Amino acid sequence: MRELFTCPVCGQGLAEEPRRWLCPGGHSFDRAAEGYVHLLTPAQMRSKIPGDPPEMVRARRDFLASGQYDFLADALAEQLRPILPPEAVIFDAGCGEGHYTRRIADRLTAGGIRLTPVGVDIAKTAVRMAAKKVPEGRFAVASLYRLPVAEGVFDAALNIFSPLCAEELARVLKPGARLLYVVPAARHLYEMKEILYPEPYENEEKDVEYAGFRLVGWERAEKRMSLSQGELASLFAMTPYFWRSPREGAERLSRREQLEVTAAFRILIYEKKDEE
Template sequence: MDQRHHPGRRCGMSLFCCPLCAAPLERTEHTYRCPAGHSFDISREGYVHLLPPNQKHSAAPGDDKAMAAARREFLSKEYYRPLLNTLCSQILSLSGEAPRILDAGCGEGYYTAGIYAALTAAGRQPVMAGTDISKFILRYAARRCREIEFAVASSYRLPLADESVDLLLNCFSPLALEEFRRVLRPGGCFLYVVPAADHLWQLKEVLYDRPYPNEEKETPYEGFTYRAIVPAEDTIHLPCPADIQALYHMTPYCWKTPKEGAERLAQLEKLDCRIAFRIHIFQKRRTPYERQSHPFGPDPH
């Protein structure tokens, strides 16, 4: 089915702006178009390509087909549902009735679509967009939720206007702070998800002779005030080699694991594995004179 004609697709003014002239984009059934006449076709799956050729560093940047498929297969089985539930809870508490939300580096849209569903179930009317540099993975995202706009774009050159979003989510993706500050409105929130010290520890014990914990730290960023650091943790049971391999191939470990470690993992029939995340929540300062507060101190706003 060609989803470009599906009635669930949003038409009208877009959250995105033109990557060539920065003018607002209007979405129709088939294209995005700006007042200057620049036009961008909507793909068969429903995403739009807003990454100019001079911003591409390879012919097919971002996750390849194999990694995109592994991530889709793993996340579709809800192994990371504890993280999604925690994100939904936090975003519901931070959002108004009609929040404008960007998921920068959205991948295959698992968290983007889950957050949209939670907000609409709570009676909110979110306007949401997701960006990723990989067109392969956005094919899955655009099919997952027709009401969300998805675009191939770089986090370092986001096709959004200044101060155009209320909340920005970044899960395990490049930290493009200058762009995040630019597109987030004053007082808006930025959620940055990173692995905790013992995330996937049992997987790492199989892959490496001497695994080491991930670094955990509190890093203040210019222009933002810390609101909180929220944990999301659980132990997951992977009952078959296919799920173990899907997890392995969606992580950076598949690029840098010694041959012996990969062979040990291939022999496993099942695996119980710790998942542990930290959600760093920041608020964009309304004025340049607001001071940084401790992560667990009161919200100055």
């Protein structure tokens, strides 16, 4: 297979050996025991780009393991299945701990596609979990704003609630390939926000165009979830509200033994334009 990843130091392709990835210039990157590779440069490490802290990563792992958001993974797999070639390389941009990567890969493989899942995240704790969960995949600790990835290698990309760098995604996708970008819909987790905030607000819904892409459509994925106290605590801890909510709001939420909460996502579907 053509080299997917590139050397973060000199930009040449990285050959994947069992214990390390190696560029022709002699730069070498060890594979961790879980199989992922750390490709942040020392300068990127010094700039302290914020990835999710480990406690947030663990909260997300716990909540996603409950299966409450699996309907979203299934909707994404349904979108991808008809448009992928029989052998496909898909990219999970900001893959977190790999819950969606795993489930989507399973659905697509069951649908007869020979799949190579690839994931990048800047949080090492998350990438370690993802690599463990998806041993057949390729995972790297890297920044979405400077992907150590060759041009035009992916048949599709997913971005689920992660920072979007459209320019980099356009570079690494094949012409005509799709990007599925998942964002919160207006009333995502609204019932939880009603408990947390005196004046909750709805999320703004907007269809943004990005250079290099054409917005070809969008879909809603929604579910009303009945959450236990434990699920509610994990869900709260994986959202930005955890850091921003007034303390009384957080206390009110922690006293709920059960809550009906709506998960409401929008899947924005972009197609990479052919070279103009």
